[in-house]
Amino acid sequence: MMSRFDSIMKLLRILAVLALAVVLLLALDRISKIGEKSIFSRSTLKIEDTPVVLEKISDIGELATACYYDEDIYLTSKLTEITGPVGLIASAVGRNPSKDDLVIIARGTVKAGFDMGGISLDDVTVRNDSLFVTLPRPKILSVTVNPSDYEIIGGNNSWSQREVSGLVGHARNMILKNALDNGIYSRAESSGKVKVREFLEACGFRNIVVSVAEE
Amino acid sequence: MNRFSRLLTALALVACTLAGCRKEVAVRSAVSRLSGLSEFGTVEYTVKKVVSANDSSVFKIGDRKIYFTCIANVKAGIDLSGFSAENVKADRSAGTAVVTLPHARILSVELPPDKIEEKYCSVTGFRWNFTPEEKRALLKQGEEDIIAKVEQNGILEDAERNSSDLVRKMFTGLGYEKVTVKFE
Numbered sequence: 001m002m003s004r005f006d007s008i009m010k011l012l013r014i015l016a017v018l019a020l021a022v023v024l025l026l027a028l029d030r031i032s033k034i035g036e037k038s039i040f041s042r043s044t045l046k047i048e049d050t051p052v053v054l055e056k057i058s059d060i061g062e063l064a065t066a067c068y069y070d071e072d073i074y075l076t077s078k079l080t081e082i083t084g085p086v087g088l089i090a091s092a093v094g095r096n097p098s099k100d101d102l103v104i105i106a107r108g109t110v111k112a113g114f115d116m117g118g119i120s121l122d123d124v125t126v127r128n129d130s131l132f133v134t135l136p137r138p139k140i141l142s143v144t145v146n147p148s149d150y151e152i153i154g155g156n157n158s159w160s161q162r163e164v165s166g167l168v169g170h171a172r173n174m175i176l177k178n179a180l181d182n183g184i185y186s187r188a189e190s191s192g193k194v195k196v197r198e199f200l201e202a203c204g205f206r207n208i209v210v211s212v213a214e215e
Numbered sequence: 216m217n218r219f220s221r222l223l224t225a226l227a228l229v230a231c232t233l234a235g236c237r238k239e240v241a242v243r244s245a246v247s248r249l250s251g252l253s254e255f256g257t258v259e260y261t262v263k264k265v266v267s268a269n270d271s272s273v274f275k276i277g278d279r280k281i282y283f284t285c286i287a288n289v290k291a292g293i294d295l296s297g298f299s300a301e302n303v304k305a306d307r308s309a310g311t312a313v314v315t316l317p318h319a320r321i322l323s324v325e326l327p328p329d330k331i332e333e334k335y336c337s338v339t340g341f342r343w344n345f346t347p348e349e350k351r352a353l354l355k356q357g358e359e360d361i362i363a364k365v366e367q368n369g370i371l372e373d374a375e376r377n378s379s380d381l382v383r384k385m386f387t388g389l390g391y392e393k394v395t396v397k398f399e
Contacts, residue, residue, distance in 0.1 A: 045349060047356045048267045052364040056261040059377050060290070064254040064322070071246040102347065111252065111323065116381075126389060129307075141256070142290065142323045147331075147354035157344035161283070161333035164347045168328040182249050191251035195295065202300040203389065204307055 064113035066188035068179035102155040108175035112188040130207035138188035256292035257377035266357035277340015286330035291374035310392035319374035
């Protein structure tokens, strides 16, 4: 008859051998990863081929003259209630609900410039080879933080798309605020005056006065 | 027992080594840059796309499916950064001008985060739900597909036609009667 101690030891040995096998596999995985893909890594998911539906076409006349680029880290946290047996253990050690972090590194681009479609005949005056042009006030033309512009660090599958979009939206707003705080409008104005003057000089005008409409 | 404890210690050491090999995320400092630009956007397409993925395999028990819808605003036009006097051959006395512009290109693609919606997600069997990073990777592919298909839909041709019309209108307003616009 095997004693109780012996059976526990036998079980522990089996567990140890299994654990060793897992560790060896993991070690092999790390070695196999050098220069190639991990044998345990998930294959890249591919999207299905679906059409792009054209909803609207708009003719525009936007002269973008300033660009602001920003890269920063954004974080949000939430408390998640752990359920089931693990939840009971977590509650016993005072770790339920647990704190989950979602971190993104976002790279955003803000473009500002002029809506040239808003220029009327009154804004352009020609006298011999002199030209007077009044540009409209500069405005934000685009704020871009697309899925290719951010990466997600951590964040388990308890985070919904709505929550992720909320954090990306927050990043987008912060990048826009930073662009405004860093003077994107004044840069758009100064750069716009130079670009329009250069363009008109290339068209043969010699005395060009470019101004921006008052607020 | 002694041998057993040595084995456990070795296992613990290997496990610690492996744990130490985890992918670390370097903390980067914020980077920002403000620069000048010279792009003339002449057309904007608003498009809608369903981004879907079906993750099933004979080697996996259960499958995963997900469907998103997203709206994108795509602007195209011409990059004027290389534009100079050499691009314009104007004769004011004859009232003629020949303007050479660069070919149109996509200038910006915006997928507003609030316009990306997860419409359906199904996970069966022994499968984990999609992680936020997996969803982002799928949406990134959707973004690339939008750019490729919008170009096939003729956004660049529209942008060149509108650029040509706008430049012609502008030169006519400046007193030129015969204006030719070329793209190179």
